[in-house]
Amino acid sequence: MKAFGWNMMLALAWVVLSGSYTFSNLFGGMLLSYCVLAYVLRDRPAFELYFGKFPKMVKFVLFFIWDLIKSNARVAYDVLTPTHLMKPAVIAVPLDIKSDAGITVFSNLITVTPGSLALDVSTDKKVLFVHLMYFEDEQIHVAELKRLEAMVMEILE
Structure with missing residues (x-):
């Protein structure tokens, strides 16, 4: 069984054995089982990922929460x-993400953030076009979006 499956199974066992069927108890059980599994399985390379x-x-x-707070404000x-203070513009962001799922997650995160909207992906999937409400400098905006893209790639790899 995969590590996440073991984590969920132990968390559910925690909920059943404690007798408190609440979300906070399930979350606590997940954290506790995560720590236990991380210690017990620390030598197995398959669980390292x-x-x-x-x-x-x-x-x-x-x-992302901090980014949402800033853009909402x-x-x-x-x-x-x-x-x-709006200065709308459309910028082209070069993509390092290759998978369709990664591009979808990245573009949805851009769209959820107020003041920005992912418009289109080029046919070769190398450029994402983004509409911004508050355009200042293209290099600054591209650098911020590339940082978000790098974080998405870290998680999805």
Whole structure:
């Protein structure tokens, strides 16, 4: 059984044995079983991939939440003030992600963030066209999006 399957099985056993069927208890059981499995299976190379992804996922979630907060604040400020600070533009972001799933996840993360929208992918899947509400400098925006793309590639590899 894969490491995630063992993690879920132990977490569900924790919930059943504790008798408290709540989401927080399931989450606690998942964290506890993750720590137990990470210790018990530390010498097996097959499980290294699973246990190495968790810190990357936490880093990505925190990064994306911070990015959402910043972009929401910027859009809210522009809506609430009488002057409009919008400078819309479409930029081309070169893609390093090769898989369709990776491109889809990356473009959806861009679209979910307020102030940006993934428009189209080139036919050769090497460029993603992104519409921005607040354009300043293309190099800065491309660098920010490339950082997000690198994090997505780390998680999906």
